[in-house]
Amino acid sequence: MRGQSNMHEAFEAGEDLSGNDAFEVGEETAGQRLDRFLADHIGDISRTHVQTLIDEGRVLVNGLAKKPSYRLEAGETITVEIPAPPLPGVPAENIRLDILYEDEDVAVVNKPAGMIVHPGAGVDPGTLVAALLYRFGDKGLSTVGGPLRSGIVHRIDKGTSGALLIARTDMAHLKLVEDFRERRIEKTYVALLHGKLKGESGRIELPIARDLRRRSRMTARRREGRQARTDWRMRLRLGSFSFIEAGLHTGRTHQIRVHFSAMGCPVVGDTVYGAPRQEKVGNETLPVLERNFLHAARIAFMHPRSGKRMECRAPLPPELVAYIERFGRATSAELGAIDAALRGFL
Numbered sequence: 001m002r003g004q005s006n007m008h009e010a011f012e013a014g015e016d017l018s019g020n021d022a023f024e025v026g027e028e029t030a031g032q033r034l035d036r037f038l039a040d041h042i043g044d045i046s047r048t049h050v051q052t053l054i055d056e057g058r059v060l061v062n063g064l065a066k067k068p069s070y071r072l073e074a075g076e077t078i079t080v081e082i083p084a085p086p087l088p089g090v091p092a093e094n095i096r097l098d099i100l101y102e103d104e105d106v107a108v109v110n111k112p113a114g115m116i117v118h119p120g121a122g123v124d125p126g127t128l129v130a131a132l133l134y135r136f137g138d139k140g141l142s143t144v145g146g147p148l149r150s151g152i153v154h155r156i157d158k159g160t161s162g163a164l165l166i167a168r169t170d171m172a173h174l175k176l177v178e179d180f181r182e183r184r185i186e187k188t189y190v191a192l193l194h195g196k197l198k199g200e201s202g203r204i205e206l207p208i209a210r211d212l213r214r215r216s217r218m219t220a221r222r223r224e225g226r227q228a229r230t231d232w233r234m235r236l237r238l239g240s241f242s243f244i245e246a247g248l249h250t251g252r253t254h255q256i257r258v259h260f261s262a263m264g265c266p267v268v269g270d271t272v273y274g275a276p277r278q279e280k281v282g283n284e285t286l287p288v289l290e291r292n293f294l295h296a297a298r299i300a301f302m303h304p305r306s307g308k309r310m311e312c313r314a315p316l317p318p319e320l321v322a323y324i325e326r327f328g329r330a331t332s333a334e335l336g337a338i339d340a341a342l343r344g345f346l
Helices: 005-012 032-039 046-055 127-136 168-180 255-262 318-330 333-344
Strands: 019-024 060-061 077-082 099-102 106-111 161-167 188-195 202-205 227-236 240-246 296-300 310-313
Touching: 005 099, 019 032, 032 060, 032 077, 032 202, 032 310, 046 060, 046 077, 077 318, 099 310, 106 127, 161 168, 168 296, 188 318, 202 296, 227 255, 227 318, 227 333
Parallel strands: 161 296
Antiparallel strands: 019 077, 060 077, 099 106, 106 161, 188 240, 188 296, 202 227, 227 240, 296 310
């Protein structure tokens, strides 16, 4: 059993604290909450971290999982599994990148659906940052965002594809952050939606906040959310579906997905915000898309060094082209109408 003082000395000495630790509850600590007991007995660990360990099933009382609020009894044994801390930084990985533009200050990458932009608190392989580090090296990307977000100025959701702007120098990063904040960077998306939007264009202005019931989601139903604005234009109506072009005036998390879901028109493939996993059009059941039908088709910005206006376009991925063409056949849409709607995005 490792006591509090020895644990603290281990942290001070830089010892790896991963592994299992055990504590016996004495009379003096009987009746104490489980999370409070561990926060007091494990040095240099926050109560939030303790609660995470409990939620992950890494804390057992007499071999059983308990809630953070569990009141301890004398004589009970608590075992704690403390995982090894993630290594600083992100290891480079040889992952192919579709580079739309690059120079010494910036790059624009066409991110595929299914790729995470940067790792979270854990170690996530296959991220865009890992691919960027292999392509440009750790000296060829900005450091402003820290070792887990080298070069990253903004993000695109894992299930979304398209143009992503990368900063290669700290100067470029700081300038681009300012331009994003001042809404000087233009981002255009295309999406296939459930439902029939009214009119040929429109604007959605609903605040976006974290969903308190499901923390991985956002919602437009809380008044205290952050201001968000999405402008849209109809490109093609396909039965009870709408193929639209959307411009982001703000860049909130999941903004397009949340805004159109709030309108009763979730993005096709987006099961998180209300779309079915598999679409049925008339009597035909379409194959599972395995991603959201949402694509960042264009980004326009002022070059941070020259001030020249730049515009980069990411072609609509083949799987989305094939999907909407099949959608068109299922709804008996005219081939010419589909070609016209896709023109400019291929």
